[in-house]
Amino acid sequence: MLGLDVCEFGGQVLELLWLTVCYRGLMADNNDFAIEEDEDEKKLNYIPPAQKSLMEIQEMDKEDESLVKYKKTLLGPVPVTADISVPNVQVTRMTLLCDEAPEPITVDLTGDLKAMKEQTLVLKEGAKYRIKIEFKVSREIVAGLRYNHVVRRKGINAVDRKSYMVGSYGPKAEAHTFLSPVNDAPKGMMARGRYEIHSRFIDDDKNVFLDWEWNLDVNKDWN
Structure with a gap:
């Protein structure tokens, strides 16, 4: 009985220590759950190039046969139909890949x-996983996703906080796929719980194509 009490007390001390270390975060506005501009981008003062439509790119340098072939290989054929009622970039699915x-x-x-x-995804503590996101590009080339x-x-x-460069993509009937590097789920008593x-x-x-919130439970097992 004494051993159990000591373990519980130790867990409470660790919890208190963790909250103390994160005190400054607790003082922030809990409703402010925003994604800010990446610090590296601020330092670089990066200015994206002027965007051209897919048709403009296709029409450029039409007299250069080798360049025309290269653009066709790189960009593919111009889409026959393009529904202007849907966003140019549609993010359709997110998957946590874990063997x-x-x-x-x-x-x-x-x-x-x-x-x-209201839904919660579950990962076992310490599990290795990757984030897979599927998206479609409908009409125009999108740069620097x-x-x-x-x-x-x-x-x-x-x-x-994570920031992954996905890349630049042209219109395509099939979905494009982004796959993150391997991540490790948090591990240990203090790391378990909801994120x-x-x-x-x-x-x-700075066009936001999708903005969403989701919950992740890190558990001792898969149940």
Whole structure:
């Protein structure tokens, strides 16, 4: 009985220590769960190049046969139809790829994003996983796509922040796929629990194509 009490007391001390270290985060506005501009981009003062439409690019240097062939190989054929009623970039699906998972961990991003906040994805502590995002480009080339996310836990903002360059893509009937580097789920008693994640798909011109929030539970096992 004494051993159990000591373990519980030790856990409480560690929890208190963790909250103390994160005190400054606790003092922030809990409702401010925003993704800010990447610090490296601020330092570089990066200015994206002027964007040209796909048709403009196709019409450029038409007399240069080798360049025309290169652009056709690089960009593919101009889409026969392009529905202007849909966004140029549509983010359709997010999957957590994990070989250890008993079943696929997939989220449909074309539905009600508010309802998605009520769902929770589960990872076993210490599991290795990658974030896979599928998206479509409908009409024009999109430059400098980037996937950003910020993680909040127990009301503390930015316990983790990621920014991945996805790249530039042209229109295509099939979905494009972004695959993140391998991530390790947090591990240990103090790391278990719920994490709130704010994700964003954005381009060089700061066009936000999708902004969504989701929950991740890190558990001792898969149940």
